Amino acid sequence: MSMTFQFDNFAQLIFMDGHGVFVWSSVLLTSFLLLSLVLNPILKRRKLLKKLKIELMGSDNASY
Amino acid sequence: MQWTWFHKFASPKWFYQITGKILPFLAWLTFFLLVIGLVLGLGYAPADAKQGNSFRIIYIHVPSNFLALAGYFLMAIAGAIGLIWRIKLAFWVMKCAAPIGIVFTLVGLLTGSLWGKPTWGSFWVWDARGTSMLILLFLYVGVYSLGRSFHSANSGEKASAFLAIVGTVNIPIIYKSVDWWFTLHQRATIKFTSAPSMHPDMFYPLLIMIVGFYLLYAVVLMLAVRAEILVRERKTNWVRTLVLK
Amino acid sequence: MHPIRKQRLQIILLVLLFATLAAGLIIYVLGQNANFFYTPSQIKNDEYRKGSTLRVGGMVVEDSIKRFDETLAVEFTLTDGNAFIAVVFDGILPDLFAENEAAIATGVIKDSGELIASQVLAKHDENYTPPELIETMDYLKSTNYKNK
Numbered sequence: 415m416s417m418t419f420q421f422d423n424f425a426q427l428i429f430m431d432g433h434g435v436f437v438w439s440s441v442l443l444t445s446f447l448l449l450s451l452v453l454n455p456i457l458k459r460r461k462l463l464k465k466l467k468i469e470l471m472g473s474d475n476a477s478y
Numbered sequence: 479m480q481w482t483w484f485h486k487f488a489s490p491k492w493f494y495q496i497t498g499k500i501l502p503f504l505a506w507l508t509f510f511l512l513v514i515g516l517v518l519g520l521g522y523a524p525a526d527a528k529q530g531n532s533f534r535i536i537y538i539h540v541p542s543n544f545l546a547l548a549g550y551f552l553m554a555i556a557g558a559i560g561l562i563w564r565i566k567l568a569f570w571v572m573k574c575a576a577p578i579g580i581v582f583t584l585v586g587l588l589t590g591s592l593w594g595k596p597t598w599g600s601f602w603v604w605d606a607r608g609t610s611m612l613i614l615l616f617l618y619v620g621v622y623s624l625g626r627s628f629h630s631a632n633s634g635e636k637a638s639a640f641l642a643i644v645g646t647v648n649i650p651i652i653y654k655s656v657d658w659w660f661t662l663h664q665r666a667t668i669k670f671t672s673a674p675s676m677h678p679d680m681f682y683p684l685l686i687m688i689v690g691f692y693l694l695y696a697v698v699l700m701l702a703v704r705a706e707i708l709v710r711e712r713k714t715n716w717v718r719t720l721v722l723k
Numbered sequence: 724m725h726p727i728r729k730q731r732l733q734i735i736l737l738v739l740l741f742a743t744l745a746a747g748l749i750i751y752v753l754g755q756n757a758n759f760f761y762t763p764s765q766i767k768n769d770e771y772r773k774g775s776t777l778r779v780g781g782m783v784v785e786d787s788i789k790r791f792d793e794t795l796a797v798e799f800t801l802t803d804g805n806a807f808i809a810v811v812f813d814g815i816l817p818d819l820f821a822e823n824e825a826a827i828a829t830g831v832i833k834d835s836g837e838l839i840a841s842q843v844l845a846k847h848d849e850n851y852t853p854p855e856l857i858e859t860m861d862y863l864k865s866t867n868y869k870n871k
Contacts, residue, residue: 417522417679427521430531436596437520440535440589444542447581448694455701462708466721524853528819533851562731598844599817605759643735647746658750660758660780662827664849676851 511690518683541691557639574702606655607663819845
């Protein structure tokens with residue numbers, strides 16, 4: 415496989431002969447949606463662990 | 479037949495621990511594959527002779543739709559395992575697969591729309607492929623909302639498992655729609671039975687993206703199921719010791 | 724397998740069987756109606772609803788594209804290899820619209836047999852090729868490389 419970079423400069427890479435609007439908005443939209451799939455459960459889990467810790471510590475201190 | 483391995487895997491604690499070990503490695507591998515695939519696809523693959531650069535959307539469109547379909551199978555099979563063996567973890571996997579499937583299907587539809595405008599000349603057409611993909615989105619939404627619309631979590635899980643299983647009939651229809659009917663959508667480029675109708679310089683980046691998307695799906699599903707396990711098992715001793723550690 | 728689990732599996736398989744049968748029936752009834760477009764042959768054989776808006780798809784015949792001065796109007800012929808249909812369209816054609824490429828025109832068929840189109844879409848195939856390769860293939864064709 416002998417692949418070369420297809421664009422002469424950065425502006426051409428963005429413009430893509432007029433198709434850049436479609437290609438790059440696809441990339442951005444997809445990145446946003448998929449990144450939210452990754453971050454959402456991470457934040458949810460972190461928040462829950464924090465909440466559970468406070469609950470458990472609280473009941474330990476109460477010692478009934 | 480021995481079913482012990484099956485029940486071991488069905489233990490939420492075991493799943494939580496093993497995925498915790500796998501995830502960091504898997505996440506990095508996914509990240510590198512997606513970056514390499516995207517750089518090759520967007521920058522290095524040659525433009526298509528007819529479509530020009532708009533064809534580069536294929537590097538997102540095809541992998542996300544692959545996972546929208548594969549994810550549906552996974553969701554339905556998890557639902558069936560939950561129904562037959564009454565394994566709660568299987569239901570949780572099904573429950574978590576629904577919103578993930580919604581996102582992947584949405585990505586497939588939106589990128590298809592952004593590809594359709596410069597090539598076909600329209601953002602949306604009601605041909606058999608597009609319409610059957612839209613039905614898939616509705617099925618995912620149905621499974622998602624049915625599972626959350628019951629007072630008891632268990633009845634909701636059973637109901638959405640049934641809908642998920644019935645909905646699988648749509649998958650072969652989506653796949654074969656471009657062969658059964660005249661559609662605006664082109665036929666499959668990648669087939670199980672023959673070589674891809676695509677130049678290798680264009681195909682290898684696509685292959686990297688497909689593998690990357692499969693791994694991303696696994697990562698995202700594991701993350702979601704881990705969070706779900708913590709919510710559901712928060713009263714158990716192993717979660718308590720985990721929290722206080 | 725435990726008998727109760729076996730029974731549940733059988734119920735699920737039965738549900739799946741009926742769902743498949745139902746879907747199969749729907750597909751069978753839908754049949755040709757689920758096609759996105761008619762072929763020029765179907766139009767020629769009167770296998771369509773007269774007077775209503777429909778889509779016709781086919782290959783744009785070489786040298787058939789005629790453009791009119793002063794307007795955007797364009798006329799071309801579509802074929803499926805057996806029959807032909809003339810299309811008149813007044814609007815912006817998609818970038819991929821070209822001779823010997825597939826196109827789908829939406830509109831109403833006049834008594835004269837012409838399709839007055841309100842929309843023209845370009846249809847591309849599942850083959851992707853780099854531009855250089857097309858040039859090489861054209862060159863080989865022009866030098867009769869393939870004529871044995």
